[in-house]
Amino acid sequence: MLSEQATPVVRATLPVVGAALGEIAERFYAGMFAARPELLRDLFNRGNQANGDQRRALAGSVAAFAGALLKNPDTRPDAMLARIAHKHASLGVTSEQYKVVHEHLFAAIVDVLGDAVTPDVAQAWDEVYWLMANALIALEAGLYEEIGVAEGEVRRPMEIVERRQETADTTSFVLRPADGRPAGPFRPGQYVSVRVELPDGARQIRQYSLSAAPGRPQWRITVKRIEGDPAGEVSTWLHEHARVGDTIEVSAPFGDLVLPEGEGPLLLASAGIGSTPMLAMLDHLATTGSHRPVTVVHADRSPADHAHREELHRLVDALPNGSLHLWYEEPGAASARPGRADVTTLDLPPGVTAYLCGPLPFMRQVRGDLLAGGVAAAAVHYEVFGPDLWLGAES
Template identity: 65%
Template sequence: MLSEKSTVTVRATLPAVGAAIGTITERFYERLFADRPALLRDLFNRGNQAAGLQKQALAGSIAAFATHLVDHPEERPDVMLNRIAHKHASLGVTADQYEIVHRHLFAAIAEVLGEAVTAVVAAAWDEVYWLMANALIDIEARLYAEQGVLAGDVWREWTVAGRTEETASCATFRLRPADGAPAPASKPGQYVSVQVELPDGARQIRQYSLTSAPGGELRSITVKRVQGDPDGEVSGHLHAHLREGDRLRVSAPYGDLVLDADGSPLLLASAGIGCTPMVAMLGQLAADGHRAPVTVVHADRSPAEHALRDDHAALTAQLPDSTAHFWYEDPEPGHPADRTGLVDLTRLPVAPGTRAYLCGPLPFMRAVRTQLLAKGVRAADVHYEVFGPDLWLAQD
């Protein structure tokens, strides 16, 4: 891992770099997009860039990786690296792009920190960068090989086989490969990237969880139309224009939040559109005849806004030892009072050895994780998925 000499330097300079990392990443993206405008147009989420979310995620991951290197020199933070690598693979990131990132990131560091970046300091942080970059390159190469594709060549044309309006703001699209070849293998909980051409010519990419259990010729994604300031570019485009018979450019499936049904009790907790990977997991458990305990927890604004609500409940009911607990901020008449408002696991029994899977807004997942830890669930047994930039580390 990090050399002894560089460890001393990174430990000494980490406070200064950490304090400036937000400014550094902001300057990095300014340089990168000035040099390669196509990356902002066709690869990076323009909404996340405008809101500063990608900058926060990058800053958090760099600081977390460097801190881990100096605090735990004998081990590599593979959980964090795998999460990033899966996202990169779904976007078709290639090894040569790490050279471009390196050039602009280190120019940004020099600009922001000035004379503090001596030759020794630059060499130490260069080592940090390439330890992280080469680890990601190796993991991404393995992920491409597992899907049987060349590095970065993850895209295929799919045909929309059907569309269902789930709620006023959510639609499910059923897809099949346009070339008639078998759909690529996937694992319950994984996502695909979808690339669409927008009116200004940009080819923007977003990730959507597969809601269908693996197997069969069809795959399904459920897309929530993002409304706000700004509205979601890709989700709005899909809702407005995608109909049965249309073509869609879709990546191979990736994602490290995958179901491990080894006989341990399971807890699947979601909020809002975070139910999508959980429905896929429930579909797989039902297909496999899973018999171990399963607890399903979901939070939403109202039953009418609970996408895939019928599937969520029906698949849970197919499992012999399972319970579903739905919390709504604005429930229907007769809904249990203790299931109104925010999720509260106080009265919910959680079996020893439970493995938990979480997906939803970050505050929801943090609250549920805290409650699960208080109930004795091991931190290592709580797994999560974040839609968009992973800000968990950035806010620790």
């Protein structure tokens, strides 16, 4: 918790610091990458830097963490921290890198706020930073220990053993460890980070959900090609260059949006490529012979754009208490409704736990409709591909 000395200072300055966090984050990243260009080349997502998502996510996370310390001084916002820690661990972030971030972040704060950063203000916000950083370092250390690797050493070479074109812009890749061993366990809903070397020598990293159930000797990821450079540089490289027999670097599985134990009812709601973690969950439920009530919602542009469409039908059909509800923006598709997904039309069972994955507007709409319909906020969970711009939402 914050010290007695820091609490009133953070409370008084949070509006000013919060309002300036966007500019602070922009100057922070510019200064850090100027001093340490290898971090942008080989660790940070150049696409998220170019479109500003990473800056907005950093600003949002710091403001949300500080606000949580003030609102609930005796508790820690573990849901938010866990999501960030899993993302960091999948990238191989180390504790030493938090010192680098601290140096350049506080230089940016002073640069933006100037004389407003008195010694008391600097000390209070230093305390906020290290409370957050040390909590993340501890969580990430636990994740590294759980999978039995040294700090940051999360990647291994994996061979592509199958490649399948799912739609015009979506391809799935089946992977196995290059040493011939089984791929290893994971929890349905988790993702891996894939690192590839690009033509300019950068080794960029992107995260992809594991789209088939655990328990097999191989893993599968499904990659949607993203247009634009640098936003789509890794997905484009995989689509254009990754072939059967090639080796790529893949992290251990991470992610906290995972299938819960028990027999309670589930709602799995996705849009577009957000279906991939749901496929792993459904595959696991079908493979284990689950009788849980499972309501599956998926929205897409058209049947032709819906990756793994036939597989989704097959998996839901294999569940004795499963039901599938499809919406396609393109009208006229059989067994689907036109337009955008509307969960208010569904008769959801009491006590349902909801899992959402897809574009942020889709998840905001579905979450809002679920809460309005009486689903508890704590029962609605989500996964964001890329920086989490929704840190204020309960999960």
